[in-house]
Amino acid sequence: DQQVKQNSPSLSVQEGRISILNCDYTNSMFDYFLWYKKYPAEGPTFLISISSIKDKNEDGRFTVFLNKSAKHLSLHIVPSQPGDSAVYFCAASATGNTGKLIFGQGTTLQVKP
Amino acid sequence: GAGVSQSPSNKVTEKGKDVELRCDPISGHTALYWYRQSLGQGLEFLIYFQGNSAPDKSGLPSDRFSAERTGGSVSTLTIQRTQQEDSAVYLCASSLPSLIPYNEQFFGPGTRLTVL
Numbered sequence: 001d002q003q004v005k006q007n008s009p010s011l012s013v014q015e016g017r018i019s020i021l022n023c024d025y026t027n028s029m030f031d032y033f034l035w036y037k038k039y040p041a042e043g044p045t046f047l048i049s050i051s052s053i054k055d056k057n058e059d060g061r062f063t064v065f066l067n068k069s070a071k072h073l074s075l076h077i078v079p080s081q082p083g084d085s086a087v088y089f090c091a092a093s094a095t096g097n098t099g100k101l102i103f104g105q106g107t108t109l110q111v112k113p
Numbered sequence: 114g115a116g117v118s119q120s121p122s123n124k125v126t127e128k129g130k131d132v133e134l135r136c137d138p139i140s141g142h143t144a145l146y147w148y149r150q151s152l153g154q155g156l157e158f159l160i161y162f163q164g165n166s167a168p169d170k171s172g173l174p175s176d177r178f179s180a181e182r183t184g185g186s187v188s189t190l191t192i193q194r195t196q197q198e199d200s201a202v203y204l205c206a207s208s209l210p211s212l213i214p215y216n217e218q219f220f221g222p223g224t225r226l227t228v229l
Contacts (some may be wrong), residue, residue, distance in 0.1 A: 011139070020114035032215045043117070043204055043220030045154070089155060093215055098169045099208065101144060101218065 003027045004092050006104035014112055019077040021107050023090030026071065030092040034101065035064060035075045038087045047088075048075070080111045115139070117221035119205050125227045126195055127138050134190045134224045136208030146208075146218060147180055149201040156204060162188060163210060195228045202226070 005024045013019045021035075031052040036044035050057040050064045050073070057064050063076045077084055087108050091101040118137045126132050138145050147159040149212055158172040162182040173179070177195075182188040202225050206218040 006155075034215075036220075041222065043206075043222050045220070046217045049215065049217075070178040076136065088126045091156075098161045098163065099144060099215065099218070100161050100172070101148075101156070103148075105153070109171065 001026075002105075003030075004090055004102050004104040005109050006088075006090055007096070009105070010108040010110070011082050012110045012112065015082055016079045017076075019080045019084065019111065021077075021088050021090075021109065021111055023073050023075075023104055024071060025073075026073070026090050027092070027094070027102075030102075031095050032066070032093045032100050033066060033073050034091045036089045036091060036103075037098040038106070040091060044089055045109040077109075079107075081113050082113050085111050086110055100105075117205055117207050117219050119203075119221040119224050120181050121224060121225075123225045125229065127199060127229050129194055131191065131193045132193075132195055132226065134226070136188045136190070136221060138186065138188070139206070140186075141209075142207035142219070143185065143210050144192055144208045144216070144218075145182060146206045147188070148204045150223075151201040159190070159203075163225065171195050175196060183222030184199065192226075195226075197228045200226055200228045219227075 015020040023099040034049040066073045089107045090104040131213045145162040148156040161169040177193045179188045202223040204223045208216040208218045
């Protein structure tokens with residue numbers, strides 16, 4: 001049972017344009033959501049997060065939107081840069097659940113110069 | 114300071130052999146997690162350690178998998194009688210105690226395990 005889903009395995013955008021990565025979840029107990037970025041041969045690194053009490057969190061070029069009724073979140077990168085090319089993982093956590101993260105399958109973003 | 118380190122970075126083994134994977138967390142991080150990423154899949158939670166509490170082993174896929182954490186620091190993940198489906202990248206992460214709000218998990222570079 002895939003509780004966190006990223007239905008787009010890959011995304012290609014032009015430098016300077018917006019990248020939108022999507023994520024859906026099924027477990028209503030999730031109350032904290034995170035995006036991790038992963039380069040080849042490296043571990044994932046934390047990018048941005050959002051609590052379920054919010055619907056938007058912004059950090060520089062990165063904004064995460066949460067739609068609880070639809071159980072959907074998205075990551076917007078504006079403007080996209082070639083250095084943003086990586087695999088992006090959506091993850092979710094539930095309070096009191098040891099902090100373990102449930103990850104989606106990942107979306108490979110390619111930003112073309 | 115130093116991040117999470119894992120060793121070996123790559124491990125090739127024959128089916129049926131046992132393997133040990135090591136994780137050195139960030140100093141002062143009392144929470145430690147093991148995940149694995151199979152080809153084309155997301156990261157799958159395996160086990161969680163927090164201080165002296167009993168570990169959360171709910172993600173271990175079979176009894177061939179075990180892990181320990183000695184002295185609240187270094188952790189070893191052991192896979193006995195490896196199978197080809199065990200081939201994956203095994204990732205370790207550490208964090209400050211899991212609290213509200215959520216504490217960021219810092220990941221190591223992973224160990225790529227290949228079972229022939």
